[in-house]
Amino acid sequence: MRDPVPFLIGGERRRSADVADIRFPYTGDVAGCVFLAGDGDVEDAVRAATAGFAVTRRLPAYARSRVLDRLADLIEERGDELAEAIVLEAGKTKTLARGEAARAAETIRISAEEARRIHGEILPLDWNSAGEGYTGYTRRFPIGPILCITGFNFPLNLACHKVGPAIAAGNPVILKPATKTPLTALLLGEMVLDAGFPPEAISVLPCTTGRAERLVADDRIAYVSFTGSPDVGWHIKAIAGRKRVGLELGGNAAAVVCEDADIVHAASRVTAGAFSNAGQVCISVQRVFVHASVYDRFLDELLPRVRSLKVGDPRQDDTDVGPMISPEAAAGAHEKVAEAVREGARVLAGGSCDGTLFEPTVLVDTAPAMRVNRTEIFAPVVTVTPYDAYAEALARVNDSPFGLQAGVFTRDMRRIMQALEELRVGGVVIGDIPTVRMDHMPYGGVKASGLGREGPRYAIEEMTEMRLMVVNAG
Numbered sequence: 294m295r296d297p298v299p300f301l302i303g304g305e306r307r308r309s310a311d312v313a314d315i316r317f318p319y320t321g322d323v324a325g326c327v328f329l330a331g332d333g334d335v336e337d338a339v340r341a342a343t344a345g346f347a348v349t350r351r352l353p354a355y356a357r358s359r360v361l362d363r364l365a366d367l368i369e370e371r372g373d374e375l376a377e378a379i380v381l382e383a384g385k386t387k388t389l390a391r392g393e394a395a396r397a398a399e400t401i402r403i404s405a406e407e408a409r410r411i412h413g414e415i416l417p418l419d420w421n422s423a424g425e426g427y428t429g430y431t432r433r434f435p436i437g438p439i440l441c442i443t444g445f446n447f448p449l450n451l452a453c454h455k456v457g458p459a460i461a462a463g464n465p466v467i468l469k470p471a472t473k474t475p476l477t478a479l480l481l482g483e484m485v486l487d488a489g490f491p492p493e494a495i496s497v498l499p500c501t502t503g504r505a506e507r508l509v510a511d512d513r514i515a516y517v518s519f520t521g522s523p524d525v526g527w528h529i530k531a532i533a534g535r536k537r538v539g540l541e542l543g544g545n546a547a548a549v550v551c552e553d554a555d556i557v558h559a560a561s562r563v564t565a566g567a568f569s570n571a572g573q574v575c576i577s578v579q580r581v582f583v584h585a586s587v588y589d590r591f592l593d594e595l596l597p598r599v600r601s602l603k604v605g606d607p608r609q610d611d612t613d614v615g616p617m618i619s620p621e622a623a624a625g626a627h628e629k630v631a632e633a634v635r636e637g638a639r640v641l642a643g644g645s646c647d648g649t650l651f652e653p654t655v656l657v658d659t660a661p662a663m664r665v666n667r668t669e670i671f672a673p674v675v676t677v678t679p680y681d682a683y684a685e686a687l688a689r690v691n692d693s694p695f696g697l698q699a700g701v702f703t704r705d706m707r708r709i710m711q712a713l714e715e716l717r718v719g720g721v722v723i724g725d726i727p728t729v730r731m732d733h734m735p736y737g738g739v740k741a742s743g744l745g746r747e748g749p750r751y752a753i754e755e756m757t758e759m760r761l762m763v764v765n766a767g
């Protein structure tokens with residue numbers, strides 16, 4: 294087995310007495326191990342970041358952009374190595390892992406562009422006589438150390454959505470990766486160093502939850518950018534004190550299939566969006582509402598597609614659905630399915646689970662209050678429900694504590710505009726499932742799904758502060 298991977302504190306590789314094993318979710322075998330940062334390391338990371346801010350805040354736009362361009366090049370050059378690490382620690386299929394590495398390079402490339410576009414405004418202030426001769430100028434400035442805490446399901450691209458904008462804005466970075474997937478983040482940290490970012494301004498520290506909480510509460514951290522589960526996210530906001538917090542949390546995303554939809558297209562997109570990465574995607578399709586007149590046709594198109602998905606070893610090229618992250622996560626989701634069945638739901642495809650392998654599952658006859666509908670299941674499970682009136686379908690989509698994205702399959706302009714007006718979500722996707730994210734778009738949720746937006750341009754706004762200059766030229 295390979296030696297434990299050191300963590301990074303202010304650009305310095307460190308070891309400790311604590312080692313954590315990282316397991317391959319498909320077999321449960323140890324795939325690697327990492328040293329865990331201790332209390333002293335956490336303190337050193339904050340000190341290094343605070344000192345690093347004196348350097349990063351003065352980096353001109355072209356220098357920040359150049360670092361990010363180099364980083365994107367390195368991610369591209371070492372894409373296979375990164376993809377392999379993602380397969381091993383997250384259990385993602387090879388195809389998805391390669392796709393994630395390519396997206397990560399793109400996210401950093403977008404950040405490189407946005408680093409050059411941090412503009413302000415010029416405001417004539419003569420709205421009344423008191424303002425005659427006055428002009429306002431706004432500019433955005435970096436705010437200081439950014440604490441980036443990421444979830445396991447996109448170990449590389451989630452980190453890039455935080456590290457990229459932080460560097461673009463001129464802020465130091467402390468990255469705390471998910472406990473089960475630190476290997477990719479440590480590789481990314483090495484690449485940030487190789488790309489020429491000031492070493493004191495980059496730390497990557499796998500650590501315990503307690504130490505992560507100390508970082509969240511630390512007043513020297515300027516901003517916490519968190520991606521993970523709603524319970525942890527809102528707890529982080531509660532302990533963060535006065536600092537700003539961005540929360541990218543979970544959901545139970547829905548799609549509406551109207552009577553005028555292309556049913557073959559809708560069924561094929563729902564198959565892609567409900568089961569990709571074994572359903573462990575924050576905008577995975579979890580609930581589908583289908584107009585009663587096309588309900589049977591939709592199921593006839595959906596079920597054969599779902600039943601033909603190949604579940605198994607994520608290292609095989611022809612595997613469609615790999616393992617879930619842990620046997621506990623799979624068992625928890627399976628219990629929600631079993632509970633729904635006890636309460637009257639029917640399983641039309643899948644339904645069983647063996648260790649971390651969870652069969653793609655389609656449920657019908659569910660009720661809104663069942664946990665398969667109400668909570669984020671984060672497993673390859675989708676519920677399909679008929680509706681009669683469009684307003685009823687939109688109300689069902691909104692009948693959720695969450696609001697990340699929603700998809701509506703229709704070509705009717707009135708329905709499209711009604712969806713935009715009525716749906717309480719961060720993004721409405723027309724003609725497709727909610728599982729759509731281009732890395733430069735504004736992305737995030739409302740209600741329990743989060744706070745703030747990612748996408749480099751929007752994350753840069755959160756990671757900078759506006760300063761106004763008023764000039765009296767009179």
Ligand code: NAD
Binds near residue numbers: 443444521523669
């Ligand atoms: P998680 O909440 O268990 O962990 C997320 C991160 O928080 C990890 O790094 C973890 O170690 C850390 N953490 C846990 N407890 C903490 C504490 N008390 N203080 C500080 N840090 C703590 O989430 P997960 O299981 O890794 O990820 C899955 C979740 O993430 C799902 O809910 C999914 O929907 C969500 N997610 C959201 C988005 C988005 O962009 N909205 C993207 C991906 C995943």
